[in-house]
Amino acid sequence: MTSFETLSNKLGDGQSHVLTYWDQLNDEEKHSLASQIDGINVGLYEQAFKEVQMLKPQSFEQISPISEDRHIVKSELDPKIKDEHWDLGLKAISRGEVGAIVMAGGQATRLGADQPKGTINLGLGLSSTDSLLWIQAARIARLLKLAKEAYPDSSPSIQWLVMTSNSTMEETRNHLVKVVQDVGISMDDVTIFSQAEIPCFDLNGKFLLSSRSSLATAPDGNGGLYAAIRPLLPKLKSRGVKHFHIVCVDNILCRIADPHLIGCAIDMNADCAATTVEKTNPFESVGVVCLESGHVRVLEYSEIPKELAEKRDPNGKLSFRAGSVAMHYFTMDFLEKVSDESVRLPFHVAKKKIPYFDLSTSTVVQPKEPNGIKLEQFVFDVFPHAKQVSLNIRFLVWEVLRHEEFSPLKNAEHVGRDCISTIRRDFASECRRWLARAGVELSGDKYGNPVYISPLVSYAGEDLSKGQISPSNGVIKMTNGLLVENGTVAQTS
Numbered sequence: 001m002t003s004f005e006t007l008s009n010k011l012g013d014g015q016s017h018v019l020t021y022w023d024q025l026n027d028e029e030k031h032s033l034a035s036q037i038d039g040i041n042v043g044l045y046e047q048a049f050k051e052v053q054m055l056k057p058q059s060f061e062q063i064s065p066i067s068e069d070r071h072i073v074k075s076e077l078d079p080k081i082k083d084e085h086w087d088l089g090l091k092a093i094s095r096g097e098v099g100a101i102v103m104a105g106g107q108a109t110r111l112g113a114d115q116p117k118g119t120i121n122l123g124l125g126l127s128s129t130d131s132l133l134w135i136q137a138a139r140i141a142r143l144l145k146l147a148k149e150a151y152p153d154s155s156p157s158i159q160w161l162v163m164t165s166n167s168t169m170e171e172t173r174n175h176l177v178k179v180v181q182d183v184g185i186s187m188d189d190v191t192i193f194s195q196a197e198i199p200c201f202d203l204n205g206k207f208l209l210s211s212r213s214s215l216a217t218a219p220d221g222n223g224g225l226y227a228a229i230r231p232l233l234p235k236l237k238s239r240g241v242k243h244f245h246i247v248c249v250d251n252i253l254c255r256i257a258d259p260h261l262i263g264c265a266i267d268m269n270a271d272c273a274a275t276t277v278e279k280t281n282p283f284e285s286v287g288v289v290c291l292e293s294g295h296v297r298v299l300e301y302s303e304i305p306k307e308l309a310e311k312r313d314p315n316g317k318l319s320f321r322a323g324s325v326a327m328h329y330f331t332m333d334f335l336e337k338v339s340d341e342s343v344r345l346p347f348h349v350a351k352k353k354i355p356y357f358d359l360s361t362s363t364v365v366q367p368k369e370p371n372g373i374k375l376e377q378f379v380f381d382v383f384p385h386a387k388q389v390s391l392n393i394r395f396l397v398w399e400v401l402r403h404e405e406f407s408p409l410k411n412a413e414h415v416g417r418d419c420i421s422t423i424r425r426d427f428a429s430e431c432r433r434w435l436a437r438a439g440v441e442l443s444g445d446k447y448g449n450p451v452y453i454s455p456l457v458s459y460a461g462e463d464l465s466k467g468q469i470s471p472s473n474g475v476i477k478m479t480n481g482l483l484v485e486n487g488t489v490a491q492t493s
């Protein structure tokens with residue numbers, strides 16, 4: 001175990017309060033505190049704390065929208081080209097070249113649930129687990145089936161990589177074991193890994209403690225992905241993975257490992273892409289993907305000046321309308337380069353209510369007002385920093401329709417948006433559109449009951465048979481190609 005003197009030297013005057021109770025700790029407590037201090041770069045975080053306090057004046061003169069030729073609007077693509085992309089994507093899956101990374105390490109403070117976001121049972125009645133992670137797993141299982149049908153001689157595989165953090169690791173792992181079994185994918189193709197934690201600060205830059213023998217820490221933001229995945233890349237490469245789809249855990253409509261996107265990126269020889277939805281209201285709280293002096297960046301909604309937010313192009317659309325939804329495509333080569341240790345992402349500051357151990361009273365305090373600072377890195381910050389590794393990136397904006405592909409779970413129910421009832425509603429609406437497109441009539445269905453189609457049956461509306469469905473009074477669920485209605489099962493054709 002590292003000695004008191006070494007720890008004290010490492011902490012310096014600024015953070016020596018962390019060792020206040022050292023003499024009263026038992027061996028186990030000393031061990032745990034020492035290894036926590038050993039594992040952090042005190043100077044780096046102190047420096048980061050100082051930097052985020054400084055207001056950096058920003059110039060927006062060099063900001064411009066992404067050029068039209070790199071801004072793909074999926075809904076406007078020629079259907080034939082779209083089919084070709086789909087096929088290219090499925091081919092990559094059939095060769096085992098695709099990895100899907102889910103960022104599931106967030107603390108979900110706005111939601112305020114007592115379990116990780118991805119594991120909450122959404123009550124759709126599609127499976128016993130019925131969570132956001134189950135939906136993603138079922139979509140993966142469905143894609144594997146489609147790839148096998150398209151390429152019968154292949155052995156399709158998708159590497160599913162789930163990033164967790166200290167607070168989500170155990171429950172997510174336990175949940176995934178059930179989910180994977182339920183949808184019938186192989187645990188050999190699932191990797192659960194954890195992002196790093198950063199000490200939390202009080203408002204004066206001192207580390208907060210969570211007990212007398214532990215530092216209060218928080219995950220390092222979804223940009224922690226790069227450092228966390230770095231050690232996994234060689235194995236993934238040796239397994240033949242060439243394309244990554246990086247998604248958030250909380251979007252119920254997320255088309256994970258989307259063959260359309262992967263196929264388009266292959267076709268256009270892109271090494272990275274950002275999925276966006278059209279921002280129609282200039283003041284919507286979403287960052288926009290744009291260029292700064294020719295380098296791709298995301299301008300956060302809190303940063304964008306009014307004139308830029310409101311600027312319109314000759315067609316009357318917002319010039320800066322590429323609203324980032326934190327979903328990306330990266331090639332293996334690109335991910336390897338930007339995960340290099342030499343790429344230093346900036347830290348962002350989040351002022352939060354952080355429970356802490358009060359050294360003067362020896363009690364844990366639950367603050368009512370924000371009392372501390374969490375430092376976070378963001379997954380999209382890698383774009384401007386790609387130049388650190390001399391990368392001239394071939395970038396695409398991949399614009400999708402919000403109602404088809406984006407409905408996140410962020411808030412508790414009382415907020416009324418981006419909450420469980422709205423993501424269920426949006427999923428049901430999308431399923432209804434699929435049925436309408438497939439010519440399936442929900443006859444006698446006057447009540448607008450929700451329709452949930454299992455992702456094991458259809459990934460994006462494909463393969464829904466034509467037919468008539470008898471009147472429905474209760475919730476309709478499509479499971480395994482059958483229609484279940486008030487406990488009775490009917491064929492859809």
Ligand code: UTP
Pocket residue numbers: 103104105106107108109110111117163165195219220221222224247248249250326410
């Ligand atoms: P959000 O920024 O919405 O954070 O994350 P959150 O933790 O889910 O919710 P709040 O802000 O605390 O209410 C967007 C995605 O990034 C992941 C989340 O799990 C979500 O999928 N994320 C966020 C991480 O994986 N790690 C982090 O440190 C932060």
